[in-house]
Amino acid sequence: MKWIKFRIKTVTEAEDIIVSALYDIGLEGAQIEDKLPLTALEKEQMFVDIAPEGPQDDGIAYLSFFVEERDGEAMENGCPVLILNGEETTAEAVLESVKRELEDVRCFMDIGEGTVSVEETEDIDWINNWKQYFHQFTIGDVLIIPSWEEAGPEDKDKMILHIDPGTAFGTGMHDTTQLCIKALRKFITPETELLDVGTGSGILAILSLMFGAKKAVGTDLDPCAVDAVRENMEANGIDPKDFTMMIGNIITEKEIQDKVGYERYDIVVANILAQVLVELTSVIVHQLKKGGIYITSGIIDDKEETVISAVRAAGLEVLEVNHQGEWVSIIARKNHQAGV
Numbered sequence: 001m002k003w004i005k006f007r008i009k010t011v012t013e014a015e016d017i018i019v020s021a022l023y024d025i026g027l028e029g030a031q032i033e034d035k036l037p038l039t040a041l042e043k044e045q046m047f048v049d050i051a052p053e054g055p056q057d058d059g060i061a062y063l064s065f066f067v068e069e070r071d072g073e074a075m076e077n078g079c080p081v082l083i084l085n086g087e088e089t090t091a092e093a094v095l096e097s098v099k100r101e102l103e104d105v106r107c108f109m110d111i112g113e114g115t116v117s118v119e120e121t122e123d124i125d126w127i128n129n130w131k132q133y134f135h136q137f138t139i140g141d142v143l144i145i146p147s148w149e150e151a152g153p154e155d156k157d158k159m160i161l162h163i164d165p166g167t168a169f170g171t172g173m174h175d176t177t178q179l180c181i182k183a184l185r186k187f188i189t190p191e192t193e194l195l196d197v198g199t200g201s202g203i204l205a206i207l208s209l210m211f212g213a214k215k216a217v218g219t220d221l222d223p224c225a226v227d228a229v230r231e232n233m234e235a236n237g238i239d240p241k242d243f244t245m246m247i248g249n250i251i252t253e254k255e256i257q258d259k260v261g262y263e264r265y266d267i268v269v270a271n272i273l274a275q276v277l278v279e280l281t282s283v284i285v286h287q288l289k290k291g292g293i294y295i296t297s298g299i300i301d302d303k304e305e306t307v308i309s310a311v312r313a314a315g316l317e318v319l320e321v322n323h324q325g326e327w328v329s330i331i332a333r334k335n336h337q338a339g340v
């Protein structure tokens with residue numbers, strides 16, 4: 001399969017508006033190249049504690065969009081025929097539309113050069129290429145299978161989780177997710193009501209329901225998590241009544257805290273970076289029932305003591321500290337006499 005790459009040279013301030021304008025003509029999934037440093041939110045979502053120093057920002061941005069070519073022999077006047085949104089078009093037609101959109105945007109903001117280059121890319125499936133790195137694997141007695149693979153007859157007795165990583169974090173391959181899965185397997189009972197803070201793909205909440213939990217609530221900052229969770233719930237036959245999803249920041253938004261509810265959860269699991277866990281712990285302690293279990297992960301090893309201190313300061317008792325690779329998971333309990 002071949003692809004035509006449309007690459008626009010612009011300025012960083014115009015990135016979002018151009019991506020949105022081109023979305024309207026069917027160009028989705030921009031590849032963005034710029035020298036802007038990562039924001040705190042991006043670091044959280046990309047799960048990096050310390051980002052490497054990049055080059056100085058020069059304000060220039062390149063936005064690339066890939067459109068699939070129809071079979072090689074389907075040429076029109078020597079030009080490749082493209083498939084955009086399921087319909088045939090040509091590179092010239094797409095280029096004209098892109099230029100028109102850029103000129104519209106230029107009317108009300110600086111878009112820099114706003115030039116577009118068009119090139120045929122290698123014979124690579126840019127949209128699906130990453131899938132070659134994700135294959136089925138097991139964690140304990142759970143077999144995790146991406147949506148484009150099937151279980152073999154030898155797996156028929158295993159618990160199987162079908163997962164499409166899509167745009168949200170959480171394939172199960174990361175050490176931090178695996179630490180959580182092992183802890184959930186140990187603590188979940190048929191009575192468990194679970195809160196999954198930073199649910200991402202929904203993997204932890206979905207697995208918890210498969211392990212026998214009664215109900216799950218997931219929260220995330222990232223709106224992409226909504227579609228990812230819905231698709232993964234469907235793929236695993238999870239009843240929507242059992243898993244409620246909320247978008248928002250439970251640390252700072254009282255409305256989310258109220259919706260999630262107080263002293264309601266037997267288990268709260270949070271696989272988020274250490275600095276977020278430190279802030280989260282004093283909040284989440286109110287959502288936990290007395291006797292409830294708090295499972296944290298996402299802690300890089302040199303932040304272990306920082307999170308343990310935050311957990312103890314919130315009045316929780318540390319039960320276990322587990323390690324995998326350079327990552328740490330701390331499991332704690334809210335004791336029955338806890339005053340929080």
Ligand SMILES: C[S@@+](CC[C@H](N)C(=O)[O-])C[C@H]1O[C@@H](n2cnc3c(N)ncnc32)[C@H](O)[C@@H]1O
Binds near residue numbers: 177200204
């Ligand atoms: C490392 S991912 C974990 C995904 C999945 N739970 C897993 O274990 O694989 C962390 C997730 O936490 C979300 N997140 C970060 N800060 C948050 C906050 N304050 N409230 C809710 N979600 C948050 C991010 O958007 C991201 O989806």
